[in-house]
Amino acid sequence: MSDHLILGAVFRGLGAYPSGWRYPGAHNDPLRDVGLLRRTARAAEAAKFDYLFFGEWLATGPDLEFRDPDLLARLDPVSSIAYLAGVTKRIGLIATANTSFFDLYSLARQTASIDRLSAGRAGLNVVTGADPRAAGNHGRDVRDGTEPRYDQAAEFVQALRRLWDSWEDDAFVRDRRGGRLIDPDRLHRTDAVGEHVRVTGPLNAPRPVQGHLPIMHAGTSTRSRQLAREQADLALVAWPTLAEAVAFRTELIRQTRLLGRDGAPKVVTPLLPVVAETTAEARAIFDELLRLLPLDDGSELSRSPDFPTNRSIRSLSGAVGVPLGGVGLDDEVPLRVSRRFTEGGQRLLETVAARTGRLVGGDSAVTYRHLLATHAVPVAAVVGSTQEVADHLEEWFGAGGVDGFNVLTPFLSAPFDAFTSLVVPELQRRGLFRTDYEGSTLREHLGLRRPRNLHRAEGGVGRADDTFDGIVGERASA
Known part of the structure; x- marks a missing residue:
């Protein structure tokens, strides 16, 4: 486990909760995202966050207005971290790239360049999505099944690292007297030839400051776990309970040791904290977010063909296992009805209680709106005072469930x-988080060592016209 919590700030201009943009004072204009991006990056850096994180979605459509408004129109992640390299000094910058659609050579060149421009602060989150709209936007067919996508992703990351290593660190000898600028024996072709990836190289960009950018991968499927343990430096995973998180991280460490890797991936999990000086204030904010979430109330908005089907009383009936015909969204949930809820329904009640303080039959009533909104938007939220939110982070970190958190916010910037x-000063007071940056690169922030050049590690010097037979598996030293 890291000596301190890893904290990443997730930038989502319109917020990570679907109704966040409606909250009074919230940012709600994508045309003004640049100023917000600059402000958020500087605030995260002042708080000593490890990195600013950018997710990706390669298509748009009217359905996203309800499901995830932030995805409708957003700044490109790679362009964003390139921009932030010039307006920040210490914080890491992680962009997301989908290996199904990105050109390998171009991405290697862009990311190596950004790592140089940022003095070693760039990182890359690798995903493998198969959205039909994204495929159409890139002139591709959707691959059937997960296996081909993950096979391609594994080859992609291996080849990406080999491209970054095209130039050895000491390849530029700069011999003015002898007239030699480079040592050609320290420039290497990649010649990765696999079932899904082909690239020759060398890369026409210098080796990244960090050697290899830290690689993050998100997901909990069987193939996703395999890719994380074999290739990733950071595993971004979401588990509903601490026990599941501990079990996952423990097994990940065990499996990576069996592979002979030098250290398991750091595990981070998404978290949406709603914090205020008092519990009541935090709950009031979250209550308002629930109230502002459009639900199927028979209005013209809810009759839109793009309106989510899981926001109806009928959908809630299925979730709690009890017919709820005829009830209104703002009706109180009677105790006699709640006692008939299935296990899933009881968990919904517990989640509502934890986030709002509302109990069936209590002073603050639970309505069907609270249950339906919680069912329809299953975010990993923690709501409370400074101490309560800090306690949650400390519990998950101290129990060995995570190395850190990707911090989402329901809206920006409050x-x-x-x-x-x-929360950050409280974590610092408890000795859980840094009070200042100690290193200068993202790898140093995360406690990751700089890897050896793969071409050098594979047995010495090879000229740029040497070839390799297929994609060579990553060595433990990488």
Whole structure:
């Protein structure tokens, strides 16, 4: 486990909760994202976050207005971290790339360049999605099944690292007297030839400052776990309970040791904190977010063909295992009805209680709106005072469930400001988080050592016109 918590700030201009943009004072104009991006990056850096994280979605459509408004129109992640390289100094910058659609050579060149431009602060989150709209936008067919996509992703990452290693660190000898600028024996072709990936190289960009950018991978499927343990430096996973998180991280460490890797991937999990100076204030914010979430109330908006089907009382009936015909969204849930809920329904009640303080039959009533909104938007939220939110982070970190968190905010900028001004100082007071940056690169922030050049590690010097037979598996030293 890291000496301190890893904290990444996830940038989502319209917020990570679907109704966040409706909250009074929230940012809600994608045309003004650049100023918000600059402000958020500087705030995260002032709070000593390890990195700013950018997810990706390669298509758009009217359905996203309800499901995830932030995905409708957003800044390109790779372009964003290139821009931030010039307006920040210490914080890491992680962009997401889908291996199904990105050109390998171009991505290697862009990311190596950004790592140089940022003095070693770039990182890359690798995903393998198969959205039909994204495939159509890139002139591709959707691959059947997960196996081909993950096979391609594994080859992609291996070849990406070999491209980054085209130039050895000491390849530029700069011999003015002798007239030699480079040592050609320290420039290497990649010649990765696999079932899914082909690239020759060398890369026409210098080796990244970090050697290899830290690679993150998100997901919990069997193939996703395999890719994480074999290729990733960071595993981004979401588990509903601490026990599941501990079991996953323990097994990940065991399996990576069997592979002979020098250290398991750091495990981070998404978290949406809603924090205020008092529990009541935090709950009031979250209550308002639930109230602002469009639900199927028979209005013209809810009759839109793109309106989510899981936001109806009928959908809630299936979730709690009890017919709920005839009830209104703002009707109180009677105790006699809640007692008939299935195990899934009881978990919904527990989640509502934890986030809002509302109990069936209590002073603050639970309505069907609270249950339906919680069912329809299953975010990993923690709501409470400074101490309560810090306690949650400390519990998951101390129990060995995670190395850190990807911090989401329901909207910008007030909830993020509250987290940086309230929770971060409390974590620092408890000795769980740094008070200043100790290193200068993202690898140093994360406690990852700089890898050896793969071409050098594979047995010495090879000229740029030497070839390799197929994609060579990553060595433990990488």
